[in-house]
Amino acid sequence: MLFVLAVTAILTTFYFAYPNSSNAKSEEKTFLSHNGAVLTTTGDILDPVYSAQTLKFDPDKYLREFNYGRVSKLPDGTTLREFTIIAEDDKLMEISPGVFYNVWTFNGTVPGPTIRATEGDLVRIHFINNGTRSHTMHFHGIHAAEMDGVFEPVGAKGGQFTYEWIAGPVGVHPYHCHVMPLEEHIIHGLYGVYIVDPKEGRPPADEMVMVLNGFDTDFDAENNFYAVNTIPFYYQHHPIQIDTNQLIRVYVVNMVEFDPINNFHLHGNLYHYYPTGTSTVPSTYTDMITLSQTERGIMEFNYTYPGKYLFHAHKVEFSEKGWTGLFLVKDKEKKS
Amino acid sequence: MEGQKSRAKLIASGLVPFSFLILMLVFILSSGSSLINFGIPLPELTIEKINFVKSEILVTVRNTGPVPVDVAVADVNDRIQPAAIEPDKHLERFETAVVKIPFSWNKGEPYKIGLTTQEGVRFEKSIEAAAPALEPNSDTMGLLLLIGTYVGVIPILIGLMWLPFIKKISNQKYVFFLALTVGLLLFLGIDAIVEALEVSSENLAGVFHGPLLIATVVLISLFGLYYAGEKLTKKSSLTKLANPYSVALMVSIGIGLHNLGEGLAIGAAIGLGQVALSTFLIIGFALHNTTEGIAIAAPVAKEKTFVRKIIGLGLIAGVPAIFGTWVGGFAYSPFTSIVFLSIGAGAIFQVVVVISKWLREYDKSFTSTPVVAGIAIGMLIMYLTGMLV
Known part of the structure; x- marks a missing residue:
């Protein structure tokens, strides 16, 4: 009896001390990681590499998707743009490979849809709250006080509200939920981009939207992941393809919370920067700008030489946690 | 017939609570899911x-x-x-x-x-500071062997050289040395528990309940060895006092387990690259462990001296330090360190109990000067040499 007890105790001790010596897999595989390291293992790979199939949110699609709404003309000739936006707050989304986070969404994605109108249009947003708590939509821009989405909380489970205003001023603006506690509603993903084009339009360009965001998955008031358009390291693995000598226009909006600043550095090039996009004259020609919360602007540039160019936060902590990407510049002349 | 029936009754009465326990578990796991799912289990x-x-x-x-x-x-x-x-x-x-x-x-x-x-x-x-992990090869094995020998084997053998001195002193002074041994051992036992607690709070996951693990292992070791020791001494000796050599053997085993724990600590310190710390550890332990030799020598001082047996006892106490440095250096696990330290503490307390019984032959109430002074001085010596560690 004593002997059996002693043997059991010793075996248990060894199980706790060295438990996994027996179940190792034998097959080795080699893997090239996102930063060029070579990994050889019989186990699993931990690397934030996204394959397109597993994505519920497609940053490539989001990048160049602009929503102009259901367009109709009013009797006085004004263009009416109507949008339907549905808020939800019960979704679990894989925001980095293997990491699941409860996102709160406008129309099912973080960021919400990019809403685009021309200055002077009548914008009408049919807002439906299918969430479990109150939400609103608060647009940066010029509108009536009761359209501000602050003092008009829209009730949970089917509450509705119609926001309406004349689009303006020209530029790129964020929109987000403005229900208290505000930080909680923003960091869960209730934000998006709203672009107002000048009446005369801007020069033709390859246009894209980049929302700089982050996720605090362990709720310690510090971001665990940073990204451009939600998925860490996405454009590092799926470079954004552009042509040489093609005007590129990027609408950049910084939605990162907790960290006071974010920034945007472009490799092998400089860009003309239009803060908030409200002026047609660039404020600076640089490869580095700093953005505080909801600070935004328009960047314009074109590449002369083909190849791969990095763009990333020069606050390197952010880039090493996912806020980094690549432009793959192709030679337009050779291609055609 | 009658006896069988009552036996069956006895077994049944023993099993009934078990069957109810199983029934309760089945009920909770099957239908009581609302009870199981209450609260949010946090991953760790x-x-x-x-x-x-x-x-x-x-x-x-x-x-x-x-x-x-x-x-x-x-x-x-x-x-x-x-x-x-x-x-x-x-x-x-x-x-x-x-x-x-x-x-x-x-x-x-x-x-x-x-x-x-x-x-x-x-x-x-x-x-705190990254350092290359020790790779198990002949060089590092040899290095750790040398360290283990300096820490465990040599100091204990030096300590045993006091044996002729202890032999020649008067009975009263001998009591003092026995009491000194009790003091030394008490300190070592407490020291092992403190160290185990330290490892537990730094490196052991909360799920193992470090302090309770230590208490359990210390007490099992204490009573287990006490039980084994009683059997051993009864067989080997007809006197009512335990055989001095078997007591010395118990002291050696206890100290050996303790030194295994110390070896683990030293090996781990080297393995983790805390080299400056481990130099201090080695010097401190060497001085410290000389006193362990006295603890082994004292119980057999009034017996006939068998040099081979004495050296054997010294090796039993010292050599585990070498194994400790190997395990600690190459395959450190906080769980095993704690278990070894706790077994060592229990073993030492068991020896304290046995020697205290001897002392009671000389001094029933533990109030005589040599006993009190011995215990106090033993602990003080350990405390002071322990400051070097």
Whole structure:
């Protein structure tokens, strides 16, 4: 009896001390990681590499998707743009490979849809709250006080509200939920981009939207992941393809919370920067700008030489946690 | 017939509570799901060990929470790094895995290693200074053997050389030396428990309930060895006093287990690259352990001296230090260190009990000067030489 007890105790001790010596897999595989390291293992790979199939949110699609709404003309000739936006707050989304986070969404994605109108249009947003708590939509821009989405909380489970205003001023603006506690509603993903084009339009360009965001998955008031358009390291693995000598226009909006600043550095090039996009004259020609919360602007540039160019936060902590990407510049002349 | 019936009754009465216990568990697990699902089980990972090898960091992680965990992201200094995890990223309760992070680390610099679960919760462990892990080869084995010998074997043999001196002194002075031994051993036992508690609070996951583990192992070791010791002495001796050599053997075994624990600490310090610390450890332990020789010598001082037996006793007490440095240096596990330290503490307390019984033959109430002075001075000697560690 004593002997059996002693043997059991010793075996248990060894199980706790060295438990996994027996179940190792034998097959080795080699893997090239996102930063060029070579990994050889019989186990699993931990690397934030996204394959397109597993994505519920497609940053490539989001990048160049602009929503102009259901367009109709009013009797006085004004263009009416109507949008339907549905808020939800019960979704679990894989925001980095293997990491699941409860996102709160406008129309099912973080960021919400990019809403685009021309200055002077009548914008009408049919807002439906299918969430479990109150939400609103608060647009940066010029509108009536009761359209501000602050003092008009829209009730949970089917509450509705119609926001309406004349689009303006020209530029790129964020929109987000403005229900208290505000930080909680923003960091869960209730934000998006709203672009107002000048009446005369801007020069033709390859246009894209980049929302700089982050996720605090362990709720310690510090971001665990940073990204451009939600998925860490996405454009590092799926470079954004552009042509040489093609005007590129990027609408950049910084939605990162907790960290006071974010920034945007472009490799092998400089860009003309239009803060908030409200002026047609660039404020600076640089490869580095700093953005505080909801600070935004328009960047314009074109590449002369083909190849791969990095763009990333020069606050390197952010880039090493996912806020980094690549432009793959192709030679337009050779291609055609 | 009658006897069989009552026996069956007895067994049944023993089994009835068990069957009700099983019924209750079945009920809770099947229908009482609302009870099971009450509250939110929080995932927990514990990083048990971090090894720095050539341009790679090896992290041993254990699932110490109530639910299975999937490891999703590894980071170094809070910067995401690609990594591999073996055998796989899914960890059941208590399961461990090794995360291999390719990283050209710098010697002597502090690092924080983090692992993030699929829920996005990050667990972290800090390393004060990165140092290359010891690789088990003849060089390092030899080095650790040498250290173990300096710490464990030689000081104890030196301590045993006091034997002729203790032999020649008067009975009263001999009582003093026995009491001194009790003091030394009491200190060593408490020291082992304190050290085990330290390891537990620094490196052992909460799920193991370190302090309770220590208490359990110390007491099992104490009573187990006491039981075994009683059987041993009854067979070997007809006197009512325990055979001095078997008592000395118990002292040696207790001290040997204790030295195994010390060896683990030294080996681990070298393995973790805390070299400056371990030099101090070695000098301190060497001085400290000389007194352990006295503890072995005292019980047999009034007997006929068998030199071989004495040396054998010294080796039993000292050699485990060598094994300790090997295990600590190459395969450190906080759990095993705690278990060994606790067994050692229990063994030492058992010896204290046995020698105290001897002392009572001389001094029933523990109030005579040599006894009180011996215990006090023994503890003081240990405390003062312990300051060197």
